[in-house]
Amino acid sequence: MHxxxxxxxxxxxxxxxxxxxxxxxxxxxxxxxxxxxxxxISEYERPYLGFGNLIDNATGKxxxxxLFRKGIYGWFEIIxxxxxxxxxxxxxxxxxxxxxxxxxxxxxxxNMSTYNRFAVGPSDIxxxxxxxxxxxxxxxxxxxxAYAGMNxxxxxxxxxxxxxxxxxxxxxxxxxxxxxxxxxxATGKGTFKVLNNWQIYFSEMEGKxxxxxxxxSCIKGGRILWxxxxxxxxxxIYTGYGKQK
Numbered sequence: 001m002h003x004x005x006x007x008x009x010x011x012x013x014x015x016x017x018x019x020x021x022x023x024x025x026x027x028x029x030x031x032x033x034x035x036x037x038x039x040x041i042s043e044y045e046r047p048y049l050g051f052g053n054l055i056d057n058a059t060g061k062x063x064x065x066x067l068f069r070k071g072i073y074g075w076f077e078i079i080x081x082x083x084x085x086x087x088x089x090x091x092x093x094x095x096x097x098x099x100x101x102x103x104x105x106x107x108x109x110x111n112m113s114t115y116n117r118f119a120v121g122p123s124d125i126x127x128x129x130x131x132x133x134x135x136x137x138x139x140x141x142x143x144x145x146a147y148a149g150m151n152x153x154x155x156x157x158x159x160x161x162x163x164x165x166x167x168x169x170x171x172x173x174x175x176x177x178x179x180x181x182x183x184x185x186a187t188g189k190g191t192f193k194v195l196n197n198w199q200i201y202f203s204e205m206e207g208k209x210x211x212x213x214x215x216x217s218c219i220k221g222g223r224i225l226w227x228x229x230x231x232x233x234x235x236x237i238y239t240g241y242g243k244q245k
Contacts, residue, residue: 001116002075003220009069012039018050021075022067030054030065039097045071047106051094053083068093070106072237073113118216119197120225122165129159129225129241150178159241167192169205199230213238 002008008021018038027033036052052067056079064086066078080086087093092105133155139148155173162168169188176182190203201211211230215238216223226238 001112002077006076008075014038014046014048018048019069021048021069022050023076026050026054026067026077029057030063030080031057032062035095037095039094040099041097041101041103041106042099043103044191047103047109049094049097068109069109070105071226073110074116076109078109078117080114116217118218118223119192120214120216121197122194124216124223125161125200125225126157126163127195128244129161129243131239131241151176152178152181157239157241161192165191165193167191167202169202200227 005024007024010017010020015038018040022038032055034053036050039049039051041047047068047070049066050070051064053062054065055061056063062082064080064083066086067075068078069075078086078090080089083093083095083149084227090108097105133153137151139151140146141148145190153173153175155171157171158169160168167189170185170218172183172185174181174183186206188202188205192203193201195201195211198213198215199211200214201209203209212227214225214227214228214235217240218224218226222243225241225243227241228234228238229234
């Protein structure tokens with residue numbers, strides 16, 4: 001599992017993005033690449049694949065390597081003695097993957113993301129954790145092509161977990177067209193309880209108690225705390241929080 005690294009995730013055609021990630025994350029540790037190919041499946045959370053036979057510079061042995069990424073998960077590098085070993089383990093031949101292949105073929109690879117998922121304990125979350133998100137959309141007239149304004153959405157959430165199992169929570173959001181922006185915020189405070197390794201209970205948030213599904217993932221030099229409302233998960237996408245130093 002590769003830590004996030006500059007130059008490996010950016011808007012681009014599938015082959016351009018995969019080649020860039022391969023050159024940064026994989027290529028420096030190998031040589032004599034053969035049968036290299038990139039592929040993808042066209043869907044909402046597009047999976048990206050790059051694979052081929054290489055010589056492992058550390059051992060001098062030939063191996064089969066596949067680099068994979070889908071959705072919010074980072075790049076995974078799968079190393080097997082040869083292509084047949086990969087097929088036996090993951091139940092598909094990567095050289096047969098096309099843009100219209102069944103996305104379920106990627107499930108064994110996607111399931112590897114659970115390897116970077118760790119339990120949450122009361123002592124693990126003490127401190128301040130923040131999450132920021134922002135998006136921008138520019139409008140142009142379909143009739144004249146003239147610029148028609150910009151819409152901005154930006155939010156920031158903070159959890160502060162103190163000794164004695166007390167917490168403070170705050171969210172600030174700004175959205176709307178530039179020149180007519182709307183501002184909103186909400187707060188909560190009370191006591192929290194780690195119900196089990198994967199859930200935290202909060203006594204009050206926006207006027208009512210809430211339980212969140214939670215887990216940690218590791219990044220270089222730290223951890224990310226992932227949380228989602230257990231009762232109303234919405235899109236199912238967790239919000240990630242980084243710990244302030």
